[in-house]
Amino acid sequence: MSIELSIVMPCLNEAETLEICIKKAQNYIVKNNISGEVIIADNGSNDGSQGIAKKLNAIVIPVTNKGYGSALRGGIEAAKGKYIIMADADDSYDFESLSPFISKLREGYDLVMGNRFKGGIKKGAMPFIHKYLGNPVLSFIGRLFFKINIGDFHCGLRGFSKEAYSKMNLKTTGMEFASEMIVKSKLNGLSITEVPTILHKDGRSRPPHLNTWRDGWRHLRFLMLYAPNWLFLFPGILLFLIGFVFSVLLIKSPLVFETFTLDVHTLLYTSSSFLIGFQFIVFYALTKIYAVENGLLPKSNRYNKLFYFLNLEKGLIAGLILIFIGFGLSYNGFSNWKASNFGNLDIQTTIRSIIPAVLALQLGIQIILFSLFFSILGLKYK
Template sequence: MTTTETIELSIVMPCLNEAETLATCIDKAHDYLARSGVVGEIVIADNGSSDGSQQIAIDHGARVVDIVEKGYGSALMGGIEAARGRYVIMGDADDSYDFSRLDAFVERLRAGDELVMGNRFRGGIEPGAMPPLHKYLGNPVLSWIGRILFRSPIKDFHCGLRGFDRQAVLDLHLQTTGMEFASEVVVKSTLGGLRVSEVPTTLKKDGRSRPPHLRSWRDGWRHLRFLMIFSPRWLFLIPGSVAFGIGLLGTLVLAFGPLDFGDIGLDVSSQLYLTALAVVGYQAVLFAILTKIYAQHEGFNIPRGRNFDRLEKRLSLESGAVVGVLIFLIGLVIAVVQLIAWGAEGFGALDTSKMLRAAIPATLFMMLGAQTVMAGMFLGILGVGLKRR
């Protein structure tokens, strides 16, 4: 038997009831290893098959690893952790990828690339192999979003056939358990500075008679959700900053009187809605900042810039409290001035519109101040040193 130290390549296939195609995939993988002379193994990460897939894998010379936790990502991570090779090539066990043609992946891995993605759009997609929704909308759009958010060179984020340096990927501490695992590998590899590349890969119609496990809208949303949450700058910071700027500016301008734009007039009611917009935008900005700091505290690999690093050094419970109190005092001073003016008039009836023009900004500043103080307190909680088990 080949020893652990001499195995160069582990070919890992996630499996959930793949009895129709599993033997074909394993045999093709064996053919590649025999033809190429690469010392390797075939690992089947079984996720609870009930159709005899486990025995088929054993009969065809593969090693079966039972993965209890359900999910595509769980199965693959279990297989990767159990693999004995320096390199891992993973691919679906539905016979949609040709495991007998892995030369380009191994060549790039031996050249030093740490993640080698297949690109089905460069290699060719056979008729019927990919639904039009995935081919023309899902995969191109999600891959484009990934490239924009994370500056990744990968143009096919969701290709199921990919190779990587096993230890480099384990060091990424991948967490997702479902189909979004495909995106997590690419995103964290890019953010982690791994050498990534693509090779053309052919996709053919899978050999199963049953429908695939993939659910287009559900899994597409999970991929999009992962990409957006992992980039708080685009999900919270930028939209929040725009909302806060528009809301604050509009609230202050309308404090001096109504505005008319042709047939459109903005008055106190518009000022109130703009205040709400400012509050929500400010919350989003604070959330983006706190998310990044928390991610850094927990060791997540989320992109950071020099401006954010400088900002983080100035942020603390004390600085948040001081800034928050000052903002709160601005609103409180406006409120006190209004109270004094009301007293000077004998606390009688007031011009509601005139009163609200000043009361709304005062309320806004007091809310922003309170939010800032609480954000500073949360920063203080994050800064408490804890013993990690």
């Protein structure tokens, strides 16, 4: 008989609560007449957890690579079910209340998330800082960056189809595995929904494996790295535009206000803003190519257009034009100096020509170098 449901629990020294979790999962499978299995992905327990699981006829999958994500990946890849539901083995989730997840999976959803904020968080089940800062902030960032309508990015109880899991191509090994699953589902066009879930106080006497600040940072770092548009592109465009507009105005003449004047000293900063913004934008493109060609991000129409608009030939032409402009402005400044018999110059006048000259030379050289690097990265794409 084919297996419809695999219930996967990561385990690292969960002897206190493992038995009750396995029994609840098995009871749910029997009561609902589901063809299922319970898998314990053991990550090196030394408290007898493996023996407890085997005694209860659960399938034990030893996972040598350490980490929450590693354990789950090992258990999920060994699962034979059409659908998989994963949850911690600390008795914080009720394995006898999985019907909302199964119903949504049978409807055709690829990923079904639990939402603890809608279902209810029992007293003492979640630390104050997680409940009112960590989870809400990280979930908001996830919704903003990836346009995913999910209220609880870090709920440990979730279900998905084995077919959908194979499309996610998950890579992470730690707690950020929870965020990666949602982000990769969205990026690969999988259907996502959520159901209310109750979070109970876990039954362990020891502290949880979760480290608030370390694991919170890992989640945030992952979200930023997988959203290079928010990390590089949008800040780069802002810096680029601000630098360009103010540089053009200051090259023409000082900007005089009632109480202060912006002159060539400010021009140095605005031209730097222009150059840094350009570097952010190019770095976004480099990051995008690297991530896609190494399987970290899926290909998209925007990605295909990137190679149409940006190529070696266009980059070389643009770079050389800027270099010629830079030399032309530099020659103009040198001519003015020569006309004064190489004597003292009006700094405010001269520097308005020299700063754009240096900026054009720097920009031209960088465009040529980046174009060469683009072409190298694009070899695999072509």
